Amino acid sequence: MSIRVGILGYGNLGKGVESAIAQNDDMELKAVFTRRNPENVKVRTAGVKVLQADELSHMQDELDVLILCGGSATDLPVQTPQYASMYNVVDSFDTHARIPEHFAAVDAAAKKAGKVSLISCGWDPGMFSLNRLYANCVLPEGKDYTFWGKGVSQGHSDAVRRIEGVKDCRQYTIPVEKAVEAVRSGSNPELTTREKHTRECFVVAEEGADLAKIENEIKTMPNYFSDYDTTVHFITEEEMKRDHSGLPHGGMVIRTGVTGMEKEHKHVIEYSLKLDSNPEFTGSVIVAYARAVSRMNKEGMSGCKTVFDVAPAYLSPKSAEELRAHML
Ligand SMILES: NC(=O)C1=CN([C@@H]2O[C@H](COP(=O)(O)OP(=O)(O)OC[C@H]3O[C@@H](n4cnc5c(N)ncnc54)[C@H](OP(=O)(O)O)[C@@H]3O)[C@@H](O)[C@H]2O)C=CC1
Numbered sequence: 001m002s003i004r005v006g007i008l009g010y011g012n013l014g015k016g017v018e019s020a021i022a023q024n025d026d027m028e029l030k031a032v033f034t035r036r037n038p039e040n041v042k043v044r045t046a047g048v049k050v051l052q053a054d055e056l057s058h059m060q061d062e063l064d065v066l067i068l069c070g071g072s073a074t075d076l077p078v079q080t081p082q083y084a085s086m087y088n089v090v091d092s093f094d095t096h097a098r099i100p101e102h103f104a105a106v107d108a109a110a111k112k113a114g115k116v117s118l119i120s121c122g123w124d125p126g127m128f129s130l131n132r133l134y135a136n137c138v139l140p141e142g143k144d145y146t147f148w149g150k151g152v153s154q155g156h157s158d159a160v161r162r163i164e165g166v167k168d169c170r171q172y173t174i175p176v177e178k179a180v181e182a183v184r185s186g187s188n189p190e191l192t193t194r195e196k197h198t199r200e201c202f203v204v205a206e207e208g209a210d211l212a213k214i215e216n217e218i219k220t221m222p223n224y225f226s227d228y229d230t231t232v233h234f235i236t237e238e239e240m241k242r243d244h245s246g247l248p249h250g251g252m253v254i255r256t257g258v259t260g261m262e263k264e265h266k267h268v269i270e271y272s273l274k275l276d277s278n279p280e281f282t283g284s285v286i287v288a289y290a291r292a293v294s295r296m297n298k299e300g301m302s303g304c305k306t307v308f309d310v311a312p313a314y315l316s317p318k319s320a321e322e323l324r325a326h327m328l
């Protein structure tokens with residue numbers, strides 16, 4: 001029996017989840033839900049209905065997991081607790097500083113409903129979080145570094161699109177080469193947030209918008225831009241389509257640490273990603289965790305989880321015996 005999946009929110013990530021479901025034979029996309037007029041939203045999977053989000057109030061018997069693909073800045077803080085009270089859900093919430101409060105709100109709803117919610121799924125937070133945890137547990141004496149890009153952060157681009165007067169945005173995250181070199185040299189540098197990355201925004205503004213006000217709102221935005229040196233360029237829709245149609249990204253987690261009674265031996269753990277499509281890769285991570293969430297709820301689990309709480313075997317379509325035979 002296939003795992004029956006719904007998608008709420010059909011943007012970059014929603015499309016990425018759609019393509020990921022098509023690559024997993026045990027998953028079936030039942031419907032895409034949108035807050036817009038469904039007639040204006042065209043999906044690429046034959047036979048999949050597009051429904052108004054309100055329809056979700058009565059489809060609990062038709063879906064095993066609902067994947068929430070809204071924006072972290074303003075959509076998911078409302079949508080995830082709302083739908084955690086009705087469905088097993090997975091979201092990609094990535095406002096790191098606010099994950100604890102998001103977890104608490106979702107956990108209360110999921111526990112009351114007897115459902116499983118998995119929040120902050122993707123690659124950062126997500127796969128990078130897991131690798132930071134593994135590396136810290138294996139090398140307790142050491143230092144962590146995370147670098148992203150150069151690439152398009154969907155979370156930061158979404159946050160800028162929510163500003164009044166902004167029609168579209170691509171935000172590029174750029175690692176500071178000097179900082180990467182210092183880390184790779186093994187000198188274990190102390191680096192501030194500002195010393196590790198810069199941010200560059202390409203913005204299409206609405207006709208007559210106050211550009212100075214938009215630039216200031218971007219640069220002072222807490223959790224997203226206020227701790228970074230940020231450059232803002234205003235461009236036309238044509239330039240956006242011509243020069244910024246891709247959504248590549250990537251990055252790496254590095255931990256350098258020491259072992260031995262005299263701390264005489266140095267080790268480096270590195271996990272890196274090179275992504276042609278940030279949303280498609282993120283969608284693939286999310287779909288694997290949607291499989292886990294469905295299974296965990298069927299085993300009687302409920303409440304909010306993060307990637308730290310999910311045993312890896314739950315992610316795989318392979319049986320425990322196959323995993324032991326082929327992946328150990
Ligand atoms: N944890 C991680 O590693 C990652 C997390 N993310 C998260 O994913 C979130 C979503 O990113 P992304 O999909 O790029 O954001 P988008 O702006 O593409 O989509 C966000 C929502 O906006 C609505 N929307 C999409 N297109 C339009 C349109 N043309 N007109 C009006 N509304 C539209 C959709 O909702 P509706 O259909 O209801 O209108 C959609 O769910 C980010 O905020 C980020 O936080 C992304 C990548 C990695």
Ligand SMILES: N[C@@H](C[C@H]1CC(C(=O)O)=NO1)C(=O)O
Pocket residue numbers: 094123124125148149151152153154155156172173249278
């Ligand atoms: N959550 C990020 C995924 C990575 C990329 C990133 C950044 O460039 O700041 N932080 O985390 C996204 O929305 O793309």
